[in-house]
Amino acid sequence: MAKLDEIAELLTEELKSFEHSVNRMEKLKEFLIGYKVSADTDDIDYLLKGYNDSQKKAVEEQNKLLANVIYHVKKSIAFPKWVVKLFWGFLVIVLLVLGYAIFQISNIPKKEQAAFSSGESNAVRHFERFIEETPKAGALYEEWRNPKGKK
8 A cells, every 4th residue: 555655646746746836837928928929120220221221222223324315325325337338448549549659659759750850861862963953053052162262
């Protein structure tokens, strides 16, 4: 019987501790039922406001950049490819003609000198032939060239 008393005593102690735990649980339940939970979203609001501000700044900056791009696009002029090629073709032709004209102008003094030399030699030959064909004119020329009174 001693064992039975011992087991009964253990069960009694276990029941008391269980009852004590149940009482504690009931008190916690009452406390939790009466406890008012308020949702505090101040931190989340602060983070969202900061994100919203940074997004607004980014959108404003993008709008400024877009306005700048639109301004430059409106200001720019687009030409068809064939117009650009035609312009470059005309430019090359003008430069070639200008280069040829400068080359011809730089050769003018040489041509003038050649024409002068040719004209001079033609004139000298003409006068020599004239003097040979008309001896009387040759004698007058020699007399004029070497005057006897001025020696």
